Amino acid sequence: MARTTVQLPAQRRPSGIAKLPQDGPVVLARLGAGGDHVVNTKHHGGPDKAVYAYAAEDLAAWAAELGRDLPPGAFGENLTTAGVDVTGAVVGERWRVGLAVLEVAQPRTPCVTFQRRLGVPGWVRRFAERGWPGAYLRVLVEGEVRAGDAVEVLDRPAHGVTVGEAARAGVPGAAPVDPARVRLLLAQDRLAPSLRRVLERVPVPS
Template sequence: MTGRLVAVNLGTVTEAEWAGDASGRSGIDKRPAEGRVPVTAAGLAGDFIGEPAHHGGPDQAVYAYAEEDAAWWAAELGRQPRPGVFGENLSTWAVDVTGAVVGECWAVGSALLQVTKPRTPCRTFAGFWGVPDLIKRFTLRGAPGAYLRVLREGEIGAGDPVEVVDRPAHGVTVGEVFRATTLEPELLPRLLDAPELPGPLREKVRRRLAG
């Protein structure tokens, strides 16, 4: 299956009282970049990450959000979100981000990316949007976007095809992981079928099942 990148977005430094880190700075405000953007194992070149303890790192190097889901929020909130306003690096079109299987690989530009897990909304997200109950509404919507790790470094840009080149047979999706870790804990055992699930999240699931 092939979709495309609508935009590649890089974080700018935002200082606000709702920003999550101790310095009061956040990189959630991402803006479309021009031209080709280098992708490394650490993420996109020039992307500011304000909370490295919770964002970024190999398993969260790149964050993708679907324009189709952005359109739903436009109708829900009565505003037109621009690319990057969900804090996403990749604004996609015709890519089933919620239905992406953990471990599936996307060929984008000259890079190869692998889906790892969903994004969990936080108070920084709600503060940036100015919607106090956004975390609850985002959770109920169940379309969280997907984090990706970089298997092959390269360059990407707006308009690039997004091609799913490999999909694991276990079938555990980003949407299932999100529902299991938020509103539907009965799905937690299913997550252990996905060996590509990041280690810290896998251990969290095991602890919850053991408790």
């Protein structure tokens, strides 16, 4: 069964990317997880990036490749899922986790803070080209979550375009994405504005 661990920042500092697992309940609210903090509000946070989820399986694959331990929270994620294909989650898919209802909004675009955190030269490009972006989630119903909560998929949009495809579409050097899939995503009314801007720059033959 799909499960999660829940992370919050280790302490208040210039970046909230360093996170530690939480034993007790954490409230997921419209603008983020209670106890989390966002410093760079130009590129992070807001309702379309309220919560960040990353798959434990992808974290383990990176750990093996990099030859280092990557515990839950290593990528700054609030939720580390197990048994959930986050890369394969459909944009607009809805999950119930604990008492919260979440919606997959968009993939992560890696930044220099993430690269500094990992200390891996060229990490921004490497992460982007790999196409395992994790997912930013909207909070549709606020509520408490805690480690061990199941992830239940409530709804999966018929368009079928995944966060992995959405991430790769805007990255030169990543595995190619069928232009028809980009058009499908651009036709969605609830598409996050920041993702729409990225996809509108992708050359798509008519």
